Amino acid sequence: MALSARLTSSLRPTLAALRWAAPRQCQGLSTTQGPEASLDFRGIFPPLATPFSPTQEVDYAQLERNLSRYASIPFRGLVVLGSNGEYPYLASHERLEVVSCVRRALPRDRLLLAGSGCESTQATIELTVSMAEAGADVALVVTPCYYRGAMTSAALVNHYVEVGDASPIPVMLYSVPANTGLDLPMEAVITLAQHPNIIGIKDSGGDITRMGLMVHKTRQEDFQVLAGSAGFLLASYAVGVSGGVCALANVLGAPLCQLDQLCREGQWQEARDLQHRLIEPNTAVTRQFGIPGLKKAMEWFGYYGGPCRAPLAPLSPTQVEELRSIFSANGWL
Numbered sequence: 001m002a003l004s005a006r007l008t009s010s011l012r013p014t015l016a017a018l019r020w021a022a023p024r025q026c027q028g029l030s031t032t033q034g035p036e037a038s039l040d041f042r043g044i045f046p047p048l049a050t051p052f053s054p055t056q057e058v059d060y061a062q063l064e065r066n067l068s069r070y071a072s073i074p075f076r077g078l079v080v081l082g083s084n085g086e087y088p089y090l091a092s093h094e095r096l097e098v099v100s101c102v103r104r105a106l107p108r109d110r111l112l113l114a115g116s117g118c119e120s121t122q123a124t125i126e127l128t129v130s131m132a133e134a135g136a137d138v139a140l141v142v143t144p145c146y147y148r149g150a151m152t153s154a155a156l157v158n159h160y161v162e163v164g165d166a167s168p169i170p171v172m173l174y175s176v177p178a179n180t181g182l183d184l185p186m187e188a189v190i191t192l193a194q195h196p197n198i199i200g201i202k203d204s205g206g207d208i209t210r211m212g213l214m215v216h217k218t219r220q221e222d223f224q225v226l227a228g229s230a231g232f233l234l235a236s237y238a239v240g241v242s243g244g245v246c247a248l249a250n251v252l253g254a255p256l257c258q259l260d261q262l263c264r265e266g267q268w269q270e271a272r273d274l275q276h277r278l279i280e281p282n283t284a285v286t287r288q289f290g291i292p293g294l295k296k297a298m299e300w301f302g303y304y305g306g307p308c309r310a311p312l313a314p315l316s317p318t319q320v321e322e323l324r325s326i327f328s329a330n331g332w333l
Contacts, residue, residue: 038199039224041200042242042260043257044256045076045079045113046246047083047085049291050063050081051066052309053306058090058098063101064105069302071105075249077111077137079245080098080114081114083142083204086312099135111137112135113245114134114136114138115140115174119145125162128171137169140172143175143180151182156184157192160192161192164196167197171197172202178287186214189214200225201223202228204229211241226241226244227246231278231279234271248282258274259275280330290312291308295307297323
C-alpha cells in the first residue's frame with residue numbers, strides 16, 4: 001500500500017514544535033532505533049488509573065492529588081485513557097476533561113499520551129483531533145476489534161493510515177491482545193512504521209521475540225517500540241525497546257524508573273534482581289486482579305485508588321489479603 005509521502009502543511013509546525021534537540025546520552029544500553037527520533041520515548045510512562053468518587057463520578061481533585069505525587073518521580077511522561085484508565089467506561093466529555101486536567105498539571109518537558117482509539121476510523125479521527133486540542137502530545141490508538149474477524153492486516157493498515165494522515169499530533173499504535181483478542185500483525189507494523197506521523201507502538205502482548213523483530217525491522221524509521229508491561233521490561237530492553245508503559249508504575253513508579261536506569265547503565269545483575277521482585281506484583285495488578293487490584297495497591301502506597309466503575313467489581317476481602325501478601329513477599333510492604 002502506498003503511504004502518505006508527506007505531512008500536511010498544518011501538521012508540520014506541530015511536529016516541529018515537539019521535536020527534541022537531542023536524545024539523552026546513556027551508557028550500557030542504546031535504544032535509538034533510527035537516524036533521528038522526532039520524540040524521545042526512553043523511560044517509564046504510567047498508564048494512569050482514573051479516580052472515581054464513591055458515586056462513580058470522575059474525581060478530578062483526587063486525580064490532581066495523584067499527579068502532584070507523581071511529579072517527584074522521573075517519569076518520561078504519562079499515559080491517560082489507556083486500558084488501566086477504564087477508557088471504555090468514560091463518556092467523551094469525561095475523556096477530554098481528563099486530558100485537560102492532566103495537561104494543566106504536567107510540565108511541558110514530560111510527554112502526554114492519550115488514548116483515542118474507537119471502533120470506527122471516523123470516530124477515531126474525530127476523538128484524536130479533540131485530544132490534540134485538549135493538550136495531548138501523542139495519540140495512543142488501540143486496534144479496533146469488535147469485528148475482529150474482518151480486521152485483516154490490510155484493513156488495519158488502512159485504518160491507521162487514515163488516522164495518521166488526519167491527526168494533528170503524532171500517532172502511536174497500541175496492540176493489547178489480552179483485551180482486544182487481536183494482535184496487530186507484524187507486517188502491518190512494519191508498513192505503518194514508514195508513515196511520517198506514526199512514530200511507535202505500545203506492545204502489551206509480552207512476546208519478546210516479536211518486540212525484538214519490530215525493533216530490528218523498523219530500525220531505519222522514526223519509530224520506537226514501547227513495552228506494555230513491567231513484567232517483561234528488562235527482557236524488552238535487552239532486545240532494544242525504548243521504554244515502558246507499565247500499569248505497576250501507578251504503584252511502584254520509582255522502582256520502575258530505577259530499573260530503567262540500571263538497564264541503560266549496563267548494571268544487569270542489579271536490574272535482574274529488581275525485575276524479579278516486580279514480576280509477581282505486576283501480574284497481581286494486571287492479569288490476576290486487574291484494575292480493582294491496581295487501585296487497591298495504590299492506596300497502600302499513598303495514592304488515591306478508589307472504586308472502579310461498574311460493572312468492574314471491588315476485590316473480596318480474601319483477594320485483598322492475597323494481593324497484600326504478594327507485595328509483602330517481594331519486599332514492597
